Amino acid sequence: MSQQRHGSTPGEAGGVPAFPDLPEATIARLPEYLRALHHLAETGAETVSSEGLAAAAGVNSAKLRKDLSHLGSYGTRGVGYDVSLLVAQIEYILGLDENRAVCLVGVGNLGHALAGYAGFASRGFRVVALFDTDPRKVGEQINGLTVRHIDDLERIAAEESIAIGVIATPPGTAQTVADALVAAGVTSILNFAPGVLSVPSNVDVRKVDLAIELQILSFHEHRKASLTALPGGRSAAASPDKLPDNQKAVGS
Amino acid sequence: MSQQRHGSTPGEAGGVPAFPDLPEATIARLPEYLRALHHLAETGAETVSSEGLAAAAGVNSAKLRKDLSHLGSYGTRGVGYDVSLLVAQIEYILGLDENRAVCLVGVGNLGHALAGYAGFASRGFRVVALFDTDPRKVGEQINGLTVRHIDDLERIAAEESIAIGVIATPPGTAQTVADALVAAGVTSILNFAPGVLSVPSNVDVRKVDLAIELQILSFHEHRKASLTALPGGRSAAASPDKLPDNQKAVGS
C-alpha cells in the first residue's frame, strides 16, 4: 500500500531486531497467531509446530512459516516454535507491550457495548476515555469511566497520550469526530460508522462495517443459490476447497 | 456490452445477465459502491463519473471502472454511470433484492446493540429471530422481537428460511453455536467471537474481531514511532501516498 520504505537503515546493529517492514497481509494475520498462541500457552504447551499453530489459527502452514520468517523468528528445526518466545516477539512487533491508550467517541447503542468489552484490556489496550455530545450521556458512569463531553477531547488526549480513537457515532458526524480526533493528536482511528473518512496521510484508518460483511455473505448466498439452480452446476460436492473461504486478512 | 465469461454453463441464454464470477476483491468493494451510490441518489444526482463515484467510495477510479466492467455494467462514455440503474445492478448481484432473513445468537452486551441496529433493515436484511440460552434473557422483548431459546433454532430457521446467522456469544461457545446454525440449515455466518470456526465447505464464514483491528493499528503506531525515532528516517513528508491506506477488502 503506502508507507514503509525505510528499506534498509543499514546503520542498525544486528543485535536488536530493528524494525522489519512486514507485508500488510502478514501483519493482518499476526493477531490471529497471537490469539492462538495464548490459547496454546493456557493448555501448557511449550512448543508448537508450524502445522499445529497454523491449524489453530486457521491458515496454511507454509503461509504461517513464511509470515514468521519475515519477522526473523526463532523456531527450531525438528522441534517447532517456543510458544512464550513467539508470543513475546509478536507482542513486541505489534507494539502491544506499550498498553496503548484508546478513547471511544459515541456512547450510544454500540458504543455502550464496546465500552464494557473486556476484550480490550485482555488484548493489550486500555480504554481511558469515553466521549459524547448528548448532555444526557455526559457524566454517566460506564464500567468505571465517566462519559466526557467531546470538547474535552483535546485536553484529555494530551494528558493520557491517546494515540488510538474509536468512532461509534452516527455516520453523519463521523467525519467531524475524525477531524477532532486528528486535531487532538490521534494517529489511528477505528471507524464503525459507514462511510469514507478523509484524514491526513499520517493517520491510519480502519473500518468495520457490519452491513458490508452481511452483503458479502449475501452475495455468496446468491451465488450458491444460482449454482444449485443451474442444470450444469455440480452440487455441493463440486467445491474443491481446503479452507472455508474467508476474508483474506484484511485487510482485510 | 459483450460480457460473458461466467466460465462454464454454456447453455445459458444471452438475455438475462446470468451469474458472473467476480473476483473476491471486487465483491468486497461492491457494498461500498452501493452505499456511495445511495448517498448520491439522495442528493439528486442522476449520473456519476467513475472519478466521482471512486472518490465517494474511497478508491482509485481505474479500480472502480474495472470492478464495474466485471459485472457488465452499463456506463455511457462521455457521461458516466446511471445512478439508479447501477444501484439496481449491484443490489441484484449482491442478492439484496431478496431481503434475506438473519438471525442473531447471543443477546448479551454486543448482541443487544446489534439487535437494535437500524442499519440491518436499511441495507437489505431482516432480523427475524434472536436466540440465547440464558433463561433471564429468553422471553425478553428487544426491538419488537422476542428472545427465543436456542433449542428453537432449528424449527424457526426452517419456518423463516434463515440463511444467515450472526454469532455474538462468548468465544467458548461459538463453535457449538456454529454447529447448531449449520444443523439448522444456515449457510452463511458472521462471527463476532474471537477464534476460528470450523464449518462444512459449503458454509461461508466471515469474522469481525475488534481486537485484531486495534492490534493492526497498534502495529502501525509502533512503526510510525520507530520511524520518527530513526535518524535516517525521513519525517512525515516522506509519505508519497494518495489514499489513506486502509484494509483492502476483504478481507476483509
Next chain:
DNA sequence: CGCGATTTGTGCACGCCTTCACAAGCGCCT
C-alpha cells in the same frame, strides 16, 4: 558418533489484483 526422523526456512512459480495508459464511444456545440 552417526543416522534417521522431524520440522523449519525459503527459492520459485503461478495467479490475483492493482494501476497505467489509451483507443473507442458518446454527447454537445458550432
Next chain:
DNA sequence: AGGCGCTTGTGAAGGCGTGCACAAATCGCG
C-alpha cells in the same frame, strides 16, 4: 454534419501474496 472534449472499458505490465517442494538444521536414539 463535423469536430471536440469527456468518460468508459480494457490490454498490458508490474507487484504482491500464496503454496509447493525441498534443502538445511536440529534432536533423539541406538
